[in-house]
Amino acid sequence: xxxxxxxxxxxxxxxxxxxxxxxxxxxxxxxxxxxxxxxxxxxxxxxxxxxxxxxxxxxxxxxxxxxxxxxxxxxxxxxxxxxxxxxxxxxxxxxxxxxxxxxxxxxxxxxxxxxxxxxxxxxxxxxxxxxxxxxxxxxxxxxxxxxxxxxxxxxxxxxxxxxxxxxxxxxxxxxxxxxxxxxxxxxxxxxxxxxxxxxxxxxxxxxxxxxxxxxxxxxxxxxxxxxxxxxxxxxxxxxxxxxxxxxxxxxxxxxxxxxxxxxxxxxxxxxxxxxxxxxxxxxxxxxxxxxxxxxxxxxxxxxxxxxxxxxxxxxxxxxxxxxxxxxxxxxxxxxxxxxxxxxxxxxxxxxxxxxxxxxxxxxxxxxxxxxx
Ligand code: ATP
Numbered sequence: 001x002x003x004x005x006x007x008x009x010x011x012x013x014x015x016x017x018x019x020x021x022x023x024x025x026x027x028x029x030x031x032x033x034x035x036x037x038x039x040x041x042x043x044x045x046x047x048x049x050x051x052x053x054x055x056x057x058x059x060x061x062x063x064x065x066x067x068x069x070x071x072x073x074x075x076x077x078x079x080x081x082x083x084x085x086x087x088x089x090x091x092x093x094x095x096x097x098x099x100x101x102x103x104x105x106x107x108x109x110x111x112x113x114x115x116x117x118x119x120x121x122x123x124x125x126x127x128x129x130x131x132x133x134x135x136x137x138x139x140x141x142x143x144x145x146x147x148x149x150x151x152x153x154x155x156x157x158x159x160x161x162x163x164x165x166x167x168x169x170x171x172x173x174x175x176x177x178x179x180x181x182x183x184x185x186x187x188x189x190x191x192x193x194x195x196x197x198x199x200x201x202x203x204x205x206x207x208x209x210x211x212x213x214x215x216x217x218x219x220x221x222x223x224x225x226x227x228x229x230x231x232x233x234x235x236x237x238x239x240x241x242x243x244x245x246x247x248x249x250x251x252x253x254x255x256x257x258x259x260x261x262x263x264x265x266x267x268x269x270x271x272x273x274x275x276x277x278x279x280x281x282x283x284x285x286x287x288x289x290x291x292x293x294x295x296x297x298x299x300x301x302x303x304x305x306x307x308x309x310x311x312x313x314x315x316x317x318x319x320x321x322x323x324x325x326x327x328x329x330x331x332x333x334x335x336x337x338x339x340x341x342x343x344x345x346x347x348x349x350x351x352x353x354x355x356x357x358x359x360x361x362x363x364x365x366x367x368x369x370x371x372x
Contacts, residue, residue, distance in 0.1 A: 011036035018069035044213035089159030166198040240368035252336040272311035285371035300360035309353030
């Protein structure tokens with residue numbers, strides 16, 4: 001019918017106006033949280049410690065009940081349903097396997113509660129799950145005889161075998177060493193693609209978030225700051241907090257003043273002046289004399305010979321940073337970083353010229369919102 005045709009397609013998980021406080025309302029852990037998640041979407045909640053990621057996840061899972069708002073799962077309001085009635089799988093940072101049971105018994109644990117499955121079906125499901133997670137050869141061992149990565153796979157397997165509608169993962173790889181964490185990230189992503197299920201993954205690690213997320217939800221102080229693809233979050237941060245939080249080394253920030261001269265726009269700081277190309281004064285979201293923050297990523301600044309750049313500055317330290325050198329400077333009172341290909345900048349002569357890719361400059365207003 002026409003009425004049906006005009007309906008919005010249902011989102012798989014819909015979180016509306018979620019609010020959760022603790023300690024008689026004095027601690028606001030989550031506020032006005034709204035989010036739609038599609039089936040088969042990989043969503044990452046990212047933010048500094050204490051921003052409310054875990055509390056949000058616990059409200060979705062039913063381990064916590066919200067003060068306000070609703071959680072809709074596949075069209076069904078589950079806000080006040082018990083965790084076991086939500087058909088969601090939860091994987092925690094701390095691995096909680098039963099040490100006296102084998103891997104096989106650990107994975108089968110939830111299935112044993114199900115009366116509608118035959119013994120053979122349970123066996124087959126456990127073995128398929130172990131195969132998919134590459135732990136088939138460990139099935140008859142005790143968890144204590146496994147590596148940390150294998151143990152975390154078993155706990156994922158235990159969740160997976162129940163065939164939940166969605167997975168909630170709270171920093172599941174935080175206790176693994178760096179190499180293993182990288183491998184597990186690749187595998188969880190592959191697994192999610194294979195299963196075609198929604199996953200919500202909580203982390204405070206921006207690199208992990210960028211690697212995994214189809215959609216990243218950045219939180220600060222209980223509130224969503226931005227929702228976007230990794231590309232959008234990296235290239236179009238909505239505010240200064242996100243610009244500084246995402247990227248390593250961090251985005252450089254200089255305080256300055258907007259100067260408008262006819263159609264030309266300059267940013268003037270205590271230490272330099274730079275013209276913004278491709279911006280028309282008539283369309284510019286600031287007025288002459290407004291205080292602004294100029295933001296630019298280290299890869300969009302360049303070290304050039306002394307007096308050939310926009311300003312001169314002295315090198316503090318140079319260090320190897322992945323495939324790049326990170327060169328740390330201070331101009332006036334402001335520290336900043338420039339990245340250049342390894343070995344390109346010699347630091348025997350310590351005063352250098354510094355240049356900008358001026359088309360990569362971001363501007364933020366006094367309220368720290370991005371205006372350009
Ligand atoms: P982390 O990365 O450190 O786990 P997080 O982003 O997951 O942090 P939450 O654990 O959700 O943050 O905590 C959000 C806020 O709510 C914090 O200020 C925290 O101290 C507070 N909080 C969480 N649980 C409780 C509780 N049971 N009682 C009181 N305050 C709580």
